[in-house]
Amino acid sequence: MTEHAAASKNTVPQDARTGAQLLVEALAAHGVDTVFGIPGTHNLDLFAALAASGIRTVNPRHEQGAGFAADGYARLSGRPGVCITTTGPGILNAVTAVAQAYSDSIPLLTISPGLPLAHPSGGNGYLHEVKDQLGALEAVAGAAWRIESLADIPAAVTRAFALLTGGRPRPVHLEIPLDLLPAALPADGPGLAAPVPVLRAPLQPAPQAIRAAAALLQGTQRPVIIAGGGASHAAAQVLELAHLLAAPVLTTANGKGIVPTDDPLFAGAGIHEPALVEYLAQPGAVLVAIGTELAPADMWAGPVPPDTPVIRIDVDPHGLGANATATVPVLADAAVGTTALTAALRTAGAEDGADVGAEAAAGSAPAQPTVQQTTPVESVGLPESAGRLREAIRAQALRTAGEHLPVLEAIDRATAGRAVLAADSNQASYYGALGLLPAHRPRSLLYPSGLGTLGYGLPAGIGAKLAEPEAPVVVLEGDGGIMFTVSELACAAHLGLALPIVVVDNGGYGEIRDEMVARHDPVQAVDLPGVDFVALARAMGCAGEAPEDAAALREGLQRALAADRPTVLHVRW
CATH class of the missing domain: 3.40.50.970 (Thiamin diphosphate (ThDP)-binding fold, Pyr/PP domains)
Known part of the structure; x- marks a missing residue:
């Protein structure tokens, strides 16, 4: 003992x-x-x-x-x-x-x-x-x-x-x-205080910072918004500002869903495409970065051009200066700071008679929008250049998605566009789902964007399904990454979760294999012997299927979302 x-x-x-x-x-x-x-x-x-x-x-x-x-x-x-x-x-x-x-x-x-x-x-x-x-x-x-x-x-x-x-x-x-x-x-011991729940008011912006940000945006021809994970609770406020400015909005991986995919101002999830950097480098561009550190792990194509004016709204003082110098730093909660900026722009527009977006031209502030509300592109007046940005980013995303597009379409159709995706660090996720899987709510992409951990998707999907049992949570794994935490299939089965786990099998560590080829290095230690994931799933108390095409995958996903246990869907096409 x-x-x-x-x-x-x-x-x-x-x-x-x-x-x-x-x-x-x-x-x-x-x-x-x-x-x-x-x-x-x-x-x-x-x-x-x-x-x-x-x-x-x-x-x-x-x-x-x-x-x-x-x-x-x-x-x-x-x-x-x-x-x-x-x-x-x-x-x-x-x-x-x-x-x-x-x-x-x-x-x-x-x-x-x-x-x-x-x-x-x-x-x-x-x-x-x-x-x-x-x-x-x-x-x-x-x-x-x-x-x-x-x-x-x-x-x-x-x-x-x-x-x-x-x-x-x-x-x-x-x-x-x-x-x-x-x-x-x-129980009445000396110095024993009762636990006190924390109540904290959101951080308010400095009025002079809001005035400076509004002044910088007044009259600009190329406003663009990047929303990060720090703005996930500020979806309505970001959308209202975007529609006021008629500004295209991009999100980081952790910010995906802040602006619905079908909103006319949504320009793309993931800020890694070269088209964004090219757009920001053009004269007249002003970037409003909300709740994002503009990290190199997000901006694969390069940093914000040094001559681009940047307004940063962030609750973290360090975030106001990370990776891009803020022309106007606004230290504030994302929702509160964005609301204040929108109000300042409306006030400035009313005072000088200028049109600050289509909504301001109507003469009164609209009701607070929800993330589901959208405005037709004609009434927003989306600039032609912003429309081209959106199309260029989508075209670049389609080129890199390659064979993963049928998988994404199957997930989207099986979940009626409401998927909460727990993604691993794999090619189907960062080349495919990040840019092309539709999202209509914040926090609908759970993705290890910064550290890039393998094995994240399956246990994260378990946690998400327990947090919101009615949500159509889908796990997207690679055949290499899932082996890091594959034991959690037993946990998900024990809990009886209706959790589809899509395993896209490319025979090993596909990204590292491609990098070796690109470097003209010997290809080694990246090709893995095949695992029968269907048999493995069944051995751990899950269901298992090996769909032969996208239609079969969609049907398998629909069954999995209504099942009494997790289902592994092994994709090898």
């Missing part, structure tokens, strides 16, 4: 609460209804407290899968995702998921025990001992700290949620010494 197992048998006074109970109570007070994690010797007190709390516990088959599932839950729901692991190998297995969440600004909270309070600083070979567990998390998370007393637990959780829900979200890690979890504190 381990020391911890013996300690956990101590009787807790009826009027006391353990550290584990305090932690779970604090999570519940902040609205947590689901956690993803795997029990281990050092976190059993946490799982006992969770069982008594009413919080749903989901058990993926690997801690990296738990982290990705919590990430997918957070992306679709807009609420923090929570992942609980044990010490040492447990939390280290989740580090990649934490790094991915940091890269894509996802509110992911990881919690793990740490070594006991009195553990020797030089180590003594304790079970799961790591030289510097907290340091490993500090290296990849937005914030990570160790709780040092029972009385600190409620405040630590409040601090974590303040970081997760305010400003630019980054992952947070809490480490709690394993001997604090079973320790008891009287």
Whole structure:
């Protein structure tokens, strides 16, 4: 029997609460209804407290899968995702998921025990001992700290949620010494504060910054908007500004769906096509970047031209200067800052009698649009140059999509255009789905855009389906990437999720193979022996099909969306 197992048998006074109970109570007070994690010797007190709390516990088959599932839950729901692991190998297995969440600004909270309070600083070979567990998390998370007393637990959780829900979200890690979890504190113990949910007002822009941004846009002939993941909650506001300016809108991967694909002002998802850089380089172009760092991982064709005037609306001070100098920086919440800019443009247009877009010409501000509302291109007055931009970007996307287009069409038709796609880092996703799969709502593409992790799609799809069970969630994987987290098929089957998993098989790591060929290098270590994914799926409790063409894939997807278990659809054409 381990020391911890013996300690956990101590009787807790009826009027006391353990550290584990305090932690779970604090999570519940902040609205947590689901956690993803795997029990281990050092976190059993946490799982006992969770069982008594009413919080749903989901058990993926690997801690990296738990982290990705919590990430997918957070992306679709807009609420923090929570992942609980044990010490040492447990939390280290989740580090990649934490790094991915940091890269894509996802509110992911990881919690793990740490070594006991009195553990020797030089180590003594304790079970799961790591030289510097907290340091490993500090290296990849937005914030990570160790709780040092029972009385600190409620405040630590409040601090974590303040970081997760305010400003630019980054992952947070809490480490709690394993001997604090079973320790008891009287209910009325000194210094024990009740957990307090975080209430935060959106960051307001400086009026002078809004006036400067409006002045820069007045009279411009080539306004263009790029909306990133930081604007996902500001879809209506972005759409209203776009229609006021008659400006084409592009989105990053994480911003896809902010403007519906069928809106006349939508110019493309993904800001990687050369046509965008060429458009921005022309005289008269002004870029409005909302909630995006304009990262090289998004702008494959090159950065914003240095002479292009840029208005940046961002809640993160660092984001105002990353990758492109802001002519007018607006430090503000995306929704609040965009609303203020729209109001300033309308006021300026009314004062000088100028037409600021078709809606301003009507003489009154329209009602707040929803993301479903669109305005016919004739009434918006889309400039001819903007129309050409949209067509050029679509043409470039079609050229790179290649053989993936039938897969995308099957997914779109099977979901009636409402797909929530949990995508992996594979060619069918970044060359195909990113630019060409229609989207009509924010956060409908869950994609590891920054870190580019393999194995993300399947566990992220599980988390998304649990966050919104009625959503038609589809996973899009490659035959190489899915093997990184293929064990989560068993988790999805255990949960009975109606989750289609499309595996596009190109015989290995296709992107790296193509890069080797382009470099004239020997092609090696990229061709993988074939896996019978249908048999593998069935062995793990899922259904499995091998559709022979797009029509069969569409029919298989429709069956999968109504099934009582996950379905793997192995595509080899």
